[in-house]
Amino acid sequence: MKNIKILQFMFIASLLLFSCNEDESVTLVEPNHRVIVTSEMNFENTINIGGHIDFGDLSRGVKSRVWTFPTNATNISGEDGNTSARDVIKGFFYEPGVYDVVLSQVFSGNVYPNEDSTEPIQGRELDTTIVVTVRGNVAANIQINYVNDDGSTGAPLNLSNNAENEIIASKYVRLTQGSTGEPTDFNWSLNGAKPEQVLIADDPDAETDVRYSKLGTWDLQFIASRTRPTDADTIYIKNFIKVNPSTEPVVLDRVFEKEAQTKIGLEFSREMDPATVNKNNFTVSIDTAGGATLNPEIASVTVDANEGNILVVELANEVMYNDDIVKISYTPGVLSTLDAVQATTITDAILTDFIKTNILESLNVDHSIETSDDSNWPYLWWGGQWGEYDLSVSFDRAHTGDKSLYIEFRPNGGMIIGHKDAGGADITFTVESGFKYEMGAWIYIEDLGNITGEANVRMYWTPGTNWGIGDNVTFAPTTTTGEWFYSSSVVQFAAAGEVGYMIRGINTNTERLKFYMDDLTLYKLTSRP
Template identity: 45%
Template sequence: MKTYKNIVKYLCLVALSFTACSDDDNDLNLVEASQRVIFTSQMDFANTIEEGGYITFGDVSPGVQTRTWTFPDAAINLEGQENNKTSSEDVVKAFFYEEGVYDVALHQVFKRDAYVEDVLMGKELDTIITVTVLKPLAINITANYINSDGTLGDALNLSENAENVLEASRSIRYTYDIVGGPENTTWTFEGGTPETVQNTETVDVKYRKMGTFGVQLGASRARPFGEDVLMFENLIKVIPSSDPVTLDAVYNHEDYIALEFSREMDGESLNPLDFSVTIQNGATILNPEVASATIDAVEGNRVLLSLLNESTYNDDQVSISYTPGTFETLDGVAVDAFTDAPMVFVGSNLFNNGAFDYGFENSTEANWVYEWWGAPWDLYKFNVSTAQAYDGDRSGYVEVNANGGMIIGHVNNAGEKVTFNVEAGKNYELGVWVYVESLGNVIAGVNAPDIRFYWAPATNWGVGGNPTFTADYAVGEWVYSSQIIQFAESGPTTISIRGDNQNNPEPLKFYMDNLTLLEAKLRP
């Protein structure tokens, strides 16, 4: 080993001596690499700027003999250049003054074949850099009355203090047109339902409270930074209505049963004895006394019922009835009788995790994919529709073929399954809103069409229909269906939606919206 080390040392000394003797100027002859290396000041932001902004273009490629930058015929100024069309400088600062998409070309001639990343591409290289120039953010709003038959009515006067008159419980359709490519938009509807909406172009807003209210829309983008806000004070003046008052929703609210009406109610006309509640849990039926009925202090269209010595649980079927008494709206319209209005449990939805599109608002049919069960589970059509929506603007529309079936799962834009987190052994309520357009022909004596939800890992194949489409199932209205389930494993979980129409000689057509997964409290 010692002998080999000495030989290596000797060879190194000989090599150094030879080099020193052959280079009279004591200079090393190094070979300069040729490689394309280009940058822009906005390369991390898709080379996007606002009108009047600039981008710096840089060519630091080693081995370049000549270069020519060529800029498009547009409102462009090249700082410090004799013309605004071409430049041979290694760094060029260009100002863009008109909206549009522009190609900036760079032609390079290298001393020898140049690398592009790890591939030799020749001595002459051409590169195109695409620049997007946006206008400053600017908002335009249109607003129209929605007629009582659902058609679009007259346009509103959009000016400060316009006080466009609207009868209570009616709606306005707002739409925006924004130039400048906003990343985020936020509507704020004073006195309206919904109160705030984000990143939605068209919104229908119902006004239940009387008074005068404003509207605001803000738009923003982070890069290039920009923002705009359009605000109208006192835009809507809500007056008493001649329309009948409607019960729009029944749900749990804190320790109360909440009745949400189409407009503000008169608290002095309330009498708890006019309301009755039925609770069914399996074979057990309870009829607790309504202890109190009050108007919610925040939402004047919401009535809160409390029960005497009784509570409601997620595995209960709760219904509320009203016998006409003195109860009326603030504008003097009496409330008609209603019978067995079902209560829907609400709460923190585990599907609402920023990834799972439980309301079909931010996904397309490409995000709800067939899961390859084979026939008949491939005999269906699915799309995201704006024709019906329980909440928001969209829902999932399903047509299951005659004697067919459906099995779909939720994936993101990369094709990866969308998950939500659960805990093993805990009770959950799994629910969905369904609007049946056509039941087809439900035949007695065979398994009726249904929707079933399965999950992975470790699904329960014994879950029942949620819902089951019996011959008397409500058509042409939104109906909530739910079931109590447990998961065998904790952690990330996926859901599959199965539609069974095998025993139906006609297509089954329905919409579904607002999938929910709530932690459930069961009756002891």
């Protein structure tokens, strides 16, 4: 048995030796493929000033190569000049600008221009240009001006530490910036102002007004930044502004739902003195959808712990619903601002901002028009005047984000559109029966034309359409133009389930009606039992 095993081993070894000798006589033909990579190729080869990019020639069949860099403001690591024959190199860039890096290659034969090519190009020599963008450092630059009483831009403020620019409580300043280095995000931190944080993205020309209502001396911070290539610059001004008492009347700016169903917020133009607050000077009335009027007891009225210009009114024995009309009144007592200006009479100020959640924000509906194109808002083929419109997804104007729907109703025309996915299926949202909903949108009117007859937009849905609902937007000669406004209608759905949009518009006038639509809303309202 041992001899047999030895013979078997010698036979197998001879076969292996013979096979190896045969393989060594085979000539292998290597294909010529161009493959060039960089360390920043996924980021458009864009880097910060003073940074570097690694360049790699992974091509097959290369007989010789030469990398050539611009002669100014660049350097190839390990090389004396601006050229290199190595397959992998590191290049440094020292001045902002756009640079061409050229790779000249000589191959063994005709070249496949990339790994996916099925046919080679005729020729053995290829030149490839790689464009490198070098960004300068971000340098923050700001301008802050007083705002005149007529809304125009006033004198500039001193941006030095401890300048303590003086301002009267409740007055505004206007923020602008001119930062360099192509930043994309701008973050203002403004202690003592409202709002205290202003975040601006992708809008270098944005202009923002903020109000100073808290007495005292406040700092300011501004950060300009970009994410790729990452860089930022900060401006910090200590004791930037000093807010002084005012003798002007205190103004009630807003009445809103502070806490779901039980608390009302009263936002004043400046901070209120907690020692002067007396709940007995306030009354609340609620007109219900059923026609009743309620007069709930007030449990307390306090100054908000975080925002001194807001009073919080808490109800004792009643709750509020979205379909209520809530009114609040104040009979003058000693309620005063921190700068000793007494509040004046408030009569039936209406609560306008209820706490609501836009159902569409968590669904596939592109309520903000940010992921749509024209094809996602198609004509529904009603025929006749209902196709007499023009629609496009526009970058020209937006309520939020970058895009909106731009719509023109032709003379004596109209529109009927849906919201569909790329396959033509309705994009739907879930509704319930037995509840009231608020359907709305933000509108910017470019041109009303000559409004003499019916002109409107109505938000319908399918299936289960209620053709009897009222206008969502009514266009009239007095309708606001040249600024965004919100318009809505209250609807009910006959059955629970999935429904999709049908947005209908009409223009019975002899001129075009032009407007933008953005930020569609669908709020499920609370209703009094």
